[in-house]
């Protein structure tokens with residue numbers, strides 16, 4: 001007959017049991033360390049849920065995060081830090097600059113560039129997305145970013161900016177920006193300081209921006225293109241986009257010679 005003491009010993013010393021104890025200890029410490037970020041996630045998810053229940057326009061990504069932010073463990077369909085690295089916007093930014101981000105969504109991009117510039121304004125008409133931006137801003141202790149809940153079409157300010165971001169925003173599927181391309185570009189032009197930059201990301205070049213040649217022709221009246229390339233999608237429902245760096249012209253050019261061809265651009269993945 002087996003010795004019952006040995007049986008107890010065997011059970012107590014068995015690997016799965018200690019593994020369980022270690023796992024418990026590990027998750028205990030992990031929870032302790034990450035409690036703040038977990039609280040943040042819960043607050044952000046609350047806002048996504050409020051958006052889903054109350055926002056009457058189109059809800060991006062079916063209510064999931066459109067922009068992600070690796071720094072706080074939110075993936076999203078567009079991970080902000082990877083995106084910033086790929087677009088190399090940072091090389092144009094400096095500590096004297098005031099930046100405007102049009103359609104700032106969760107505000108993660110605005111927050112991510114905040115340590116490179118003097119201040120950032122994110123304009124986003126969806127209040128739930130701005131609340132996500134503000135919760136994250138407080139969590140990260142950032143004090144030079146301001147999210148304003150306004151419609152860019154009617155936005156009026158005396159303020160001028162040194163750089164403006166229009167990333168997938170010159171027209172939007174939620175129909176929030178349905179003005180002509182020229183009036184959109186002109187509004188940006190008027191809000192930029194002399195020599196200011198426009199960072200522009202297109203939609204897909206097959207459907208929505210199939211007229212990119214014409215759009216480029218229009219943009220070149222007001223801006224000199226510095227460089228452009230295609231940028232890869234992060235997840236399959238999205239598609240590769242065109243990313244362009246433009247600089248405000250000193251004088252308008254009514255008949256610019258277009259330096260862009262959509263068919264050539266579709267295959268250009270580096271500057």
Ligand SMILES: C[S@@+](CC[C@H](N)C(=O)[O-])C[C@H]1O[C@@H](n2cnc3c(N)ncnc32)[C@H](O)[C@@H]1O
Pocket residue numbers: 067078102103104105106109123124125126129150151152153166167168169172173174175176177
């Ligand atoms: C396609 S998303 C792009 C978000 C962001 N620019 C990016 O690339 O990560 C468009 C965003 O613009 C916002 N939006 C649409 N129309 C707007 C308007 N008229 N004024 C302000 N924000 C607007 C939407 O709520 C949404 O967050």
